Amino acid sequence: MNLCDAFAELATRFGERFSTNATLREQHGHGESNAVLFPPDGVIWPETTAEVAEIVRLCVAHRVPMVPFGAGTSLEGHIAAVRGGVCIDLSRMDQLLECSPEDLDCTVQPGITREGLNHALRETGLFFPVDPGANASIGGMTSTRASGTTTVRYGGMSANVLALEVVTPQGEVVRLGSRARKSSAGYDLVHLMTGAEGTLGIITAITLRLHPRPEAVGTLTCAYPAIRPAVDTVIELVQLGAPLARMEFIDEVAARACNAWSGTSLPETPTLFIEFHGTPAGVAEQLERAREVVHGHGASAISTSTDEQEIAQLWRARHTAYHAGRALRPGTEAVTGDVAVPVSRLADNLVAAREDLDAHGLTAAIVGHVGDGNFHVLFLHDPAPSREADLVNEVYSRMIARAQADGGTCTGEHGIGLGKRDKLQAECGTGTLQLMRAIKQAWDPLDLMNPGKILPDA
Ligand SMILES: Cc1cc2nc3c(=O)[nH]c(=O)nc-3n(C[C@H](O)[C@H](O)[C@H](O)COP(=O)(O)OP(=O)(O)OC[C@H]3O[C@@H](n4cnc5c(N)ncnc54)[C@H](O)[C@@H]3O)c2cc1C
Structure with missing residues (x-):
């Protein structure tokens, strides 16, 4: 690695958009996780795809590792610069590039946050539903294959990404996928990149599915004397094919924490939040059906709401459960x-x-x-x-x-990053891991793109 020459060139070319300031490096050296701090040697803020490609080519020429950075909310040490190098912060590439309401899709730059995107869509009657709680960037959410409270109805990132523009580890700009709703055209590289955690390239544009804002929303809050009947309710509702829009659980400790933090008055017992989206009549019918199921499993308190403010307060409390x-x-x-x-x-x-x-x-x-x-x-x-x-x-x-x-996984949505590499090995076995290594080697033979993540050390 020839860091000095690379940094001299980056500084000349990008001026104050390249920094080796210690505080900025530290801020970019860890996500929300407690992984040991690995600050990059420098941080750079590109503003266009062409600039990203230029930075990558320059880093490749000098063999400098690169770590893409969205909003830094990941939880498994994803953005730790374990081999130093340059953190490429995409937060200035934050525009909604195109929106096609008639096709229910849009194309965004990677640094736009999910709240920023929904704000930009506010006049369209459409919304982007994937909601990981934190105000993450769409590029980061794509790269961790994020999901959240509404995934039960609308799917997570893998179900909502149609196409990508990617700068490869060689600095080429490629397009993966299309705006068509379906495609049988070759290997599905869109879904390989979705969840690649920045190890296979830098995503510079994302085409997303959008969804109509629901006409009506209704929630049930159900308190239970124990965890098992709450979860039995979940199983029954899922097996009945109830059109759930959200189905969230908090235990008694989380309920106590939320009350203290958010000033809510949730029952301090295992609690389910169940939400339906649709027409007012449809939502009312689903609430009534769900109420019967909930009641059958012995919920000790059940309350219903179709009031926008009340529902927003409930989800604010759920979304701040981490801080609470x-x-x-x-x-x-x-x-x-x-x-x-x-x-x-x-x-x-x-x-x-x-x-x-x-x-x-x-x-x-x-x-x-x-x-x-x-x-x-x-x-x-x-x-x-x-x-x-x-x-x-x-x-x-x-x-x-x-x-x-039990046939499950070590991570439903946070990803592998640095912290869970050994768990991935246990989960997928040697053969699958070899295939993953072969993919990484083919895409990034110099191992410069977010090195040290996902794959355990050989
Ligand atoms: C309070 C809290 C609640 C959370 N709840 C959820 C949840 O419910 N569901 C969930 O899925 N996650 C959740 N998370 C985790 C986190 O929000 C997600 O992992 C999110 O997707 C990370 O996005 P980011 O923009 O912060 O990415 P970053 O942390 O910046 O980066 C994450 C990874 O993506 C890579 N990356 C970022 N941008 C790009 C790009 N443009 N191209 C290529 N690679 C890129 C990085 O290199 C890194 O490997 C939560 C986190 C917090 C703090």
Whole structure:
């Protein structure tokens, strides 16, 4: 790596849009995770695809590693510059390039955030539904194959990305996919890039599916005496094919945290939030049907709302559950666990996780996009190396092993990054891992694109 020459050229060419300032490097050296800080040697802010391609070619010429950066909200050390190099911050490429309401699609630059995109779409009657809670960038969401509260109805990023413009690790600009709703044209490279975590190239434009804003929205909030009946409700509603738009779970610890943080008055027991979208009559009918199912599983309190303000307050509380959970023990480190299982295995996995946490006296809130069989544990532990930190690691490893043994995965949506490379190995086995290595080698033979991520060290 010839860092000095590369940096001299970047500074000459990009002026103040290239920086080696220590604070900026530090800000770009970790996401929201607690992975050890790996700051890049420099940070650069391109404004066009041509500039991204130019930066990549320059880095390749000097063998400098590159780490693409969106909004920095990822949780598994994705943006840690483990081999130094340049962080390519895409946040200035934040425009809605094109919107076609008649085709229900749009094309955006990667740095636009999901809130920014929905703001830009406000006059169209359409919206982009993938909602990971954090105000992440669309490029980052594509690269982590993100999903969220509405995935049960609208799908996650993989279901909503139609086409991509990508700068390859050689600095070529390529187009993957098309605006057609379906295609049988060759290998599906769009879905290979969706979730590649910046290891195969830099996404410079994304064509997305859009959805009509629902005419009416209705929610049910249902409190239960225990986790299992709440999850049994989920299983029954999913198996009945109820047209759920959101189906979220919070346990008693998360409910307590949300009340303290957001001033809500949620029952402090395992709770389900169920939401339907549609016409006013359709939503009313679905709420009534769901109420019967919920009641049948012994919910201790059920409330319904079709009021926009009330519903917005509910989701604000759910979306701040991460910060609310962290406030349960200020000064501690947080680890955000993420597993997904087939929905029929959800109750056993959730109950086993809660019992393991309680048996070891750990403070941890559980939340989940349970309609997708996906749940998170927010573990808190002493920041210093300690028995508590080891216990968190052990309990989390058991949670992942149970999910994998039940046909599930070590990550439903956060991705592998740096933190879960060994879990990927356990999940997919040697043969599949060799195929992944072969793909990486073919696309990025110099191993300069976000090196050290996804694949365990050989
Ligand atoms: C409070 C909180 C709640 C969260 N809830 C959810 C959730 O419900 N669902 C969920 O899926 N995630 C969730 N996350 C995790 C996070 O928001 C997602 O992983 C998100 O997709 C990351 O987007 P970002 O823009 O912050 O990407 P970054 O963190 O900047 O980058 C993530 C990865 O993508 C790569 N990358 C970024 N931009 C590009 C690009 N243009 N081209 C190529 N590679 C690129 C980076 O190199 C890195 O590997 C949550 C995080 C927080 C803090």
